[in-house]
Amino acid sequence: MAAGEAEARVFLEVRRRLRSALLIVGEPKEGGMPMDLTVRPFSLRLATSEGCTEIRLPAEVRLVPSSCRGLQYVAGDGLHLRLQAQAEFSTKPISIFNRSSEAQECCTFYCQSCGEVIIKDRRLLRVLPLPSDNWGALVEDWCCHPDPFANKPLHPKENDCFIGDSFFLVNLRSNLWQEPKANTKVICKRCKVVLGATVSSETTKFYMTEVIIQPSERSFSIIPRSQFVQSVVAECLVELASARSTFRYTIQGQDGKVYILLWLLNLDSLVAESLKCSKQIKKFPLFEDTLKSDSSSSCNAVKVLYQPCIKSRNEKLASLWEGDISVHSLTLPSATCLELLLILSRSNAMLPPSLRQMNSFQLLPSTRITASDH
Known part of the structure; x- marks a missing residue:
């Protein structure tokens, strides 16, 4: 199939539940040479008059070449085709806070941006999910008597951590601030980013995007901010x-x-792409902010x-x-x-x-x- 020049961009998206894949081989550039594309279960082969390039698919992906359909050329993209595909459901997303295994352990809270210790060696005996934000209104709708929770806000005790949609609630009475005021920002002492806000004199909200919680025996691990x-x-x-x-x-x-x-x-979805193909075997790099040509991983x-x-x-x-x-x-x-x-x-x-x-x-x-x- 004529697809373009040797240095083609290849994009692959696999839908695991549908067992289907969209494969796009980059649009030929002006002056490019004809290319033959061969789809194999575990790789793609691109051949020109000057040589061949093989692009290995992610290890967990297997295509069905005989199922190729919907072949079309899209201006600005290149060659589009759809195929049946199989992709293993890899490991579940790594939870930022492992509710089951880290409960009962001594944990340390770090600022994700700079690694500053926010709370050190806190033993969490209860790690519990909070109800949805409008739970109070739902109680009023369901109850035929006065709301029994009206004057009882959900505040964690010293060894509790309550988990909301995008935040943690912890009790800081014995930790950082002598007399914290409600509705004030909590700011990292080192890098000055906003970590959360005080909810009451004892309860502090930390945003999940700003804080890393790890067992105290484990050292702080740096994770790229955007990732x-x-x-x-x-x-x-x-x-x-x-x-x-x-x-x-x-x-x-x-x-x-x-x-x-x-x-x-x-x-x-499972997504992978290869930006360029040269006359050698290439792998799909991890589809992240910085593409690494030596990575054979795909991206959930x-x-x-x-x-x-x-x-x-x-x-x-x-x-x-x-x-x-x-x-x-x-x-x-x-x-x-x-x-x-x-x-x-x-x-x-x-x-x-x-x-x-x-x-x-x-x-x-x-x-x-x-x-x-x-």
């Missing part, structure tokens, strides 16, 4: 979609301002549509979403909302052009987030 943020947000989306069948989200800052609208498409992706809401963009749509009870809100520090928007934008730019938009939304794939601009 950490997208992993945490993707994990939040996966858990909310699974537990509450929620698929539309507003990402807002702690000041209540909406920064991003997200529409979840699917949770079962949560695929979303997104709309930015900064600089007065999409104000009417954001207002409609905020008034819709089927839309769930995730609150993060304002700076992290902007980081996430940058991550989505960069991820979107790495997609083949024809996959970057759907209606007015943008679409991107990343390490746990694949997004499309709307």
